[in-house]
Each structure stands twice: as structure tokens, then as C-alpha cells.
Amino acid sequence: MKFKTLFVEEAVADDPQTLRIIDAFPKASVNYISKVEDVFGRARKPYLQKRTSLNLFIGRKEGNLLKVAPDAYGLAGEPHFYFIHAYNCVYECEYCYLQGYFKSPDLVFFVNHDEIIAEMEAATLQVPDGQHIWFHAGEFSDCLALSHITCEWENYWPFFARYPQAKLELRTKSVNIKVIRKLGPLDNVIVSFSLSPDIALKLHDRGTPSLSARMKAIQQLVEDGFQIGLHFDPMIYRENFEADYEILTEDVVRIIPAEQLAYVSLGVVRFSRDVFLEFERNYPDSELLAAEFTRSFDGKVRYTRPHRMYMLRQVEKICHEKGIAPHKVYLCMENESEKQLS
């Protein structure tokens, strides 16, 4: 990964994580700025310029550090929050909603993890005994893709070791698991992988690791004792997609023992209107554009309702048939406000 220029907020210039990141890119020029927002997102930068001229910003996340997550985020009935430790991603999935989100594809890393953890602690202490609270990372970036450079997760591990009632989900498409393997498994840390059948992944998940590489990474984490979550999301229709998902599900069931499989979430490809326009502009040759989409009840662009419901039901059935406990399978259903990431 090459960055042309690093922009560093003066306030975090001496932070050890900042210094480590700067060291990782000895050839990049470094500019010190007062606020990330002074440059990042200040003017619209076309999304596909991430291929040739990507900048990296390092700063301090301000405002609400924890946000209440939409229902579709996880198994219902427990409080879910997401937190933002980074913006943007080095991969290029065609359906990614980031392409319409920040008005710039440049990466931003926030380094004030101590403040995020303090908010997590405050929220955790409010949870009644016997209940869990969930924290999800990966809302606006891939959690592990650059973790060997950012090394942020070492800040979070002691917190989650101390509070078993707090659960952490790290959502990824990467196979960059070196850092978290070193930290070791915790029962309340779930590493969740987004998976699609091989063919869909090759066609639409540009620049991401192959399915076999992801499977290998999952296997290594399983052997280490990690809890694994899976996202069959976004599902993209092809003739005989059922057969593709049977193979995929068989493979994951073979690799992940039931006690280490935390959940499987299912969702069908969907776009906000703006993201769909960006997607059309960025990937005019994508096979996905040949599909028939409709503006659904909430204005999002999706397959027709019978179509998307059929896909969800079929893959749900396959999961059950392959032995995944029904309570571990959840559907990102209608009325959701969820996004597709990692």
C-alpha cells in the first residue's frame, strides 16, 4: 500500500501510534495540519482516484465516539454500538457504500483509542448483570486490512479481557490476521468475515483476498481458538446461486466447529440512491448492472421484493440444512437501515 502524502493533526503528532504509522511510510511526505477536516472531504475527490493517489490522514475522532447500531447489526435483544476508528478502505468492492459517503476515498486513522475505550467502559457499566453489550468496528473501513501498521487492537484487548460481558466484533474481508493472532483469542471478541461464493467475489470484490485465502485465515483463527462470525452479505443473484451457497456453507461448516461459530448474517445486495449512481459511474462494466433493480419502499435500490426475499429464505434454509443452529442465523431484512461493508 502506497500513500503519496500523510496529513497529521498537530494535536496527535507525538502519539506513539502516529509515529509508528509515519515510520511505516518512509517515502511519503508528511504535512502537519490543524484538523483532518481542513483537507479531508473539503473538496470532492473522485472515488476511483484511490487507485493512483491515495492520501492518509491521522487525527483524533471527535463527537460521539459510540453510536447506537441499527437492529440489523446483530442478534436482536442486546444493545449494539458501533465505533469509528478509521474512515475508508483500501479495497474496492463494487457495491461498497463508502463510494458515495465521504466525498473522498483518502484514508483516515483516528488514534484516540483511549477515549473510545473510556466511552465503552461507561456504556458497559450501565448494562445489567447477565446481559451483553456489543461493540462493532468496521462501519467505515475494514478492521484488519492495515492492522499491522495501525496496531490499534492491542489497545482494546485488555478492556475486553476485563469485561467479558462486552463483546467486540471486528469485521473484515482481509486475511491480515497476524496482529490479532499475536494478541490471542478472547471469548468475547468475534472476528467476522464477509464471504461470498468464489465467482461473486472475483467479479465484485475488487482487490480483496480470494475466498481460499479468507478460508485459510478463518481456519488459522479457529485453530487459535477465536470466535468467528460470518456475513453472507451482500448476496448477489446468479442462476443457481443456491448451489454456490451450498458449497460455501459446507466449507465453512467443515472449517468452523459449531461452538466457535458465533453467527451468520444474511443480506441481499442493496444501494442507497446516491451510492447506486456512484456505482454506475465507477463500474459501468460491472455485471451487476445487468440485473434488474427497483427503487424499494425506503428509496433504496434493490432486487424486487420476491427476488430478495427468495434469496434470503433459500440461503437461510441452506444454513439450517448444513447444521448451523437456527438461532445463529439472522437476516438483514426489510426496514433495515444497515449498510454493506467489509
Place this chain on the structure above:
Amino acid sequence: MKNEGKALLSSGKHQHGKRILLHFAHRGEARVFLEELAVHPVSFPVKGLYENERFLVVISGEGRQNTTETLAAAISYAGMQISEVLNLGVAGSLHYDLKLNRIVSVRTVYGAIDNRVEFKTFTSVDDAAEIDCISTSRRILEKEDAEPLSYFAQIVDRELWACASVCKRFNIPFRSLKMISDRAGEQALCADIAEDALRYSHALFNHFKKLAHQEEPENERIELPDGFYATVAQKRQLTSLLQAVVVKEKRSAKHLPDFLPIDDILKSEKHPKKRTIRLIHELRDYLNPFRRRLEESLKPIFEPLRGNDIRVSPARDYETNALGISFTVENEDELDRKCAALKSFDYVAYREILSGEVMSVNGKSKPAKGEDSQAN
């Protein structure tokens, strides 16, 4: 030198009757173009407009306001018959690794009024371009002023943002070739740049000439085969369906006729209009095989109604469970018959299909009410 400005003028050739508009800020930079292209002055209230059969040349003067006014007037003069705007001129470099006198094609143009960077940016049609430009409202004479601009772009000028903004307003593609004349913030005298203007004009023209002779890609057009008749709306629909086939099949539009079931349709349908309807249907099924499955699943459920001349109209794209049912009656028998048909209609099965629950992998839907009844 890199081939900056790939496929220049490509849009000019296949948009019959349209001209390319060349935009300069200064007469000096335009001089060689005026002579070599043999354009003649246009009598027009806005000065600085020249033309020949293929080109319009406009010299706007420096800065945002001059550019906006003059360019908009020139485009209006041409009755919008402009295939592309090409901005040509000099720019200052904001990055030391950019060599002086190099000609670059601009990728994205940013704008800045005083020190405030505009959110709007414009991207040229040259997808091989790699250099970004920022257009400022005033000259950049100090290093401290140049540095924050370098966060956004590698070169700086005064006009391109306004030029691109006008193009956007008129929905005309633009590109820009800039010659790096100096280092921004190093107090280059305008007089120096003006003295060099003729040299810049020669260099820009030579570059322009080379690019203008490049091979231009043929625009692929999708034609309806003989023996078919389509209304305007159908033509639009067919174009987008065929475009989707091109994307899905990853083949050129030229090879579509071999791929489509044209002969079959010609043989089996006599009427040109019906042939078109059938072609649209086949294409939709091909692009969305699920639709056919769905329609086949719904057929037995609708059969008792349709078989009795009762019209059913599902919600658009089946987004809701609402189902329009309408019919007319002319006598009591007909009313009884239609009421009986309505009674036998299995709305629950309809709703279940829309919820995706009853369609199996092999595409068979749950039998309609009564079909598998074991009740005594």
C-alpha cells in the same frame, strides 16, 4: 514525454455537426493556434471569438469571471453545438517533482476563492490524466499561499475551474492541457511568462496536433434488426436492455445479433410489433431469469381469475402485497361465475410467494389452494 491527453477530440468526430471549443486565457498562448487553424474572427458582442468549420477558439482573459462570462457566451453563440471544450494554457507547479515546460493533461480541477477551497470539483474526460489542478481567485506570489494549495493539486491556474463549471452547466465534456511555466509562490514575473507566451503557444500547438491525429474509437451503436418495429418508448427500453446484455456478456454490441434469438422470433411471429414485444420479453428473461420463475409460480394462482376475464395487477415490481383486481359484468351469471372465481383465489399463496417463502430451488412454487388438499 508521457502521452498526456489521450484520445483527444474523440468526441468531435462522431458528433456530427459539433465543433471543438478551444479556450485560452491569453492571446499570446493562443497565437499559434489562431494562425495554424486559420480561424477567423467572429463578429459578436463578446470579443475574442474565432471560428472555422471544426473549431471555435475563445480567448477569455484572465480569471474566473472573465472565463465564465466569455465561455458561456461562446457556447451560446455556437448554439450548444460543441462536442468538447479544451482548455489550454500555462500553470504554476505546486510540487517540486513536476518539471518546468512539461505539458500535462489535467485530471480533476479544484477551486479556491481566497484561501477557501470550494467543495465542487470537476473531472475531465481524459481518464489517463494524473495531474490535478487548483484554480485560484488571485495570483499565488508567496510560498505560504502555495503550500496549502499543494494539499489538493500539483498545479495551479486561474481559469480552469470556471471553465469546467461552465461546461458542467452546459453538459459539455472538458479536458485541459497545461504547460508548467513556473513554480507557484516563487514570484515569477508575469512579464517573464508573457514573453515566453509564443514559445508556450508553439509547444501547446505541437502537442495538440499530435493528439488530434490519434486514432479515434468508433462509437458502438445498437441497431434494431430488420423486420422489427419499435415505438420510441420500446426503442429506449431495448437500448437499455441490449446495453445490459453487452455488460453481462462482455461482448461488443456488434456481435449482439449472433447472440439474440432473432431468427426464431422472425419465424414464429409474423407481426413486426409483436416481434419487438417478444424480443423485449426474451431479453428481460435472459437478464433476469428470476422474473420468469416468479411469473411461472404466479401463473397457477392467477389462473382462476384470468380464466374468468378478471384482470389482476400486482403492485409495481411486487414491492407490496397489494393486488389490483378488476372486472366487468354484463349479467348475473357472469357475476356469479366471477364471484366464485374470486372465492377460489388463493391470496395467501400469492403473499407467500412475494415473501420468498414458497419458491423452491427448482423453481416450483407451492401448489395453489386445493391442489394438494387431503381434507375429507
